[in-house]
Amino acid sequence: ELKVEQNPLFLSMQEGKNYTIYCNYSTTSDRLYWYRQDPGKSLESLFVLLSNGAVKQEGRLMASLDTKARLSTLHITAAVHDLSATYFCAVDMLGAQKLVFGQGTRLTINP
């Protein structure tokens, strides 16, 4: 059974600081996805990582995937308040074409 764990689950940080959210998963997969959810809203796709070593960046967010370590990171650079949201990683079960989601990381960025 595939398990996906995010760390930390809650993160409060100041504007301008850097931080990283970690996503570990338990079985072989080479596809990982990051989503953002604002309170009361739906999930918005941020990054699609489809191979070992994949790195993608959008603005102050950068995501990477290490399939050998079964680890993805979402790095936030010089955080701004608008990045406050809950971030989910999700892993594609190999061959099953369905996703298993982590618990989510609630990020709060304070002025």
Add this chain to the structure above:
Amino acid sequence: DADVTQTPRNRITKTGKRIMLECSQTKGHDRMYWYRQDPGLGLRLIYYSFDVKDINKGEISDGYSVSRQAQAKFSLSLESAIPNQTALYFCATSDPDNEQFFGPGTRLTVL
């Protein structure tokens, strides 16, 4: 217009009632999914469908049923609603890379 729509957006019902949640998409994707979201638990897969004739149970299908009426439509039914089915329900579609696109969600309360 939104690519994935859900109706209703909010519903309050009583224990024992039958409820149908509807999902429509204009993305032209074959794959569709139903998830429920509970605080602290991330998203959990209820049912998924790879085409009109292919429907599969997810990790929490008990108490739910689905119907894939067409490529664009995927409905979720609660045959006899119970209070612990109170949750936020999301429909999603996926592209060939399994990137998923979510509807706006249906907030269901069972009294």
